[in-house]
Amino acid sequence: MRILHIIRTINPEAGGPAEAVRTLISYKDLGYEGEVLTQDDPNAPYLKGLPFPVHALGPVNSTYGYTSKLIPWLKKNRSRFDGAVVNGLWNYGGLAAYRALFGEIPYLVFPHGMLDPYFKSAYPLKHLKKLAYWLSAEYRVLKGANYVLFTSQAEKELAEKTFPIYRWTPHIVPYGADTPRIQKAEALRAFYDHAPELRGKRFLLFLGRIHPKKGVDLMLQAFAQTAALDPELHLVIAGPDQVGWRHELQTIVDKAGLTSRVHWPGMLKGALKWGAFYACEAFILPSHQENFGIAVAEALACGKPVLLSDQVNIAPDIKADSVGLVEADTLDGTLNLFRRWNALSADERTQMYKQAPITFRTRYDMKENAKIILGLFGKELKKHPLNNSES
Template structure:
């Protein structure tokens, strides 16, 4: 089977969908699936190099929407050499252009919405939602309506997607999501992280690792940490991730005002050994997001046997509760503080058991080796090999 995946950008800073493609492709390859990824990046972008798949940049494009004249024709030309097409995300031209290229044809296409229909955006950005209504009926509504299937990562995502627009029609499939097992050199990863950040040695690390963005609730975590920091001088907070909207300076000032600035480390975006080392050195992973479609970083923490404390809007929160693999709380400052206090009150044995349950949950539900096996039948049943 040959699949063509179409995404706005493969820039590592763009978040989960691009990383998900990178992670699942080797597992699909092991099952006999060849992957080509088309993005609207310029062909000379460095991140298109050395990928585990053929990466084709069809940019540059105009503006954030990503319009490019002739894009549907170029997509159709590439799609003819593949058995199926997967659109990664909506609201940008790559999705609408793919619909224009493939509607009414024989090549099946599928759409991952990646949480972009979560009603949180409707509530939080009502003016943007009105703007989206202006082109929803003639653009992205049609993209989903005519797709062979709309692919959701969780049942919660599927249910929430129905709440943003009353005009909605799609053929839904919940196919799961996840990440790959981490590299096995645990001690080497720990050493690499502590060598880079020696002041964190022998400290009790609470880890946030994601984009520094208001929807991620970093401000809630800082406030909650300030409330519990005095309980143990070894407690420290690591806030790791790219500052995409220029929010970090304001958050730092917040920490200064709360008197905990010297207890917070801001290492920026972590990759490779340093990222895994951060998971290995931490004792709790925290993600107080107001909206999170899946949360690959949560799956990565579970894969390391690291207990998690995540807010209810993270769409795998239900799985965490069922497996008793972490602490789930409301996305408020008081609930975030309560979650940290609950963690600090637990015995080392209880924390260890929680981490082991999390690892088992990862193996059963979120390992891309298993997710890939579940995805192939969904694609295959719609493909004609005549």
């Protein structure tokens, strides 16, 4: 089956949605041939050497990503595909897909958490703009989709609270990450070559965008207040600084006298990323909003427990499996994550390490997501044979 993924950007620095698309397209053994349509600049360096076709119709001048090329391209090429997946909301790709694909080929929408009411309270002015766009465009995109995909019951229920009206066909799909495609020893060697100062160190790992939504400030404040409990424990904060926040965060570290115990290795990809997961004691994510958190699944795949806020939508799974710790997305809650991790016995930690890969295999293997997407498209194609009109 040939599927088109429509996404604003495939840049790895964009976070989870871009990583999810890259992972899904890799499952060719399922008969899943994928192509990607983006509003990226075709000369962007991250497009070089990708193992799948990318049609980059940028550059564009805004995050909305309007380009007059999008609808004509979709109309010209839609007959080559069995279906399309719109990844993310609030950009022109969704509206273009609705206008070019509705009634022609099946399309699914993956909101990737972008309907969470957190954004309504955190960014009220932006929400007003989104409300206008919702009434004029985005609602039609979702209503017209064959299915709107949510990664959990919690994400689905939260999405229904964001706007005054909604009507779509929801479907909950398992979500997660790919298994590491590299040997542990090779990944560790690459990571320590990149960050030799961490060789032999024990550390907790944060890996993701350095953004206020992720609670990085809470994490540093909590580490500063609990550092004396375990003087040998370090903290690694890996990821792109998208909003220029690093200088302010470094001030917290320096004032606490922890400059030598907090490390900023930058964005880690490929072997470096997997090496960081294998090297850490546990993964920490005190996020204020996370519809899933691919890095959570990646940590579990590497056999590592996870320390989460209760605003990560899969936190109930983590508690149910006793494969990590969950607290509120507040300073007190984040303090508790550090304190409780420090207080765990060796046997309790060992049990979490054993459970982590089991939880990954049973709940978060991304290949199951790909199978379900193919099944949904197959179901729709049986109901409605393709209309390959080029009008």
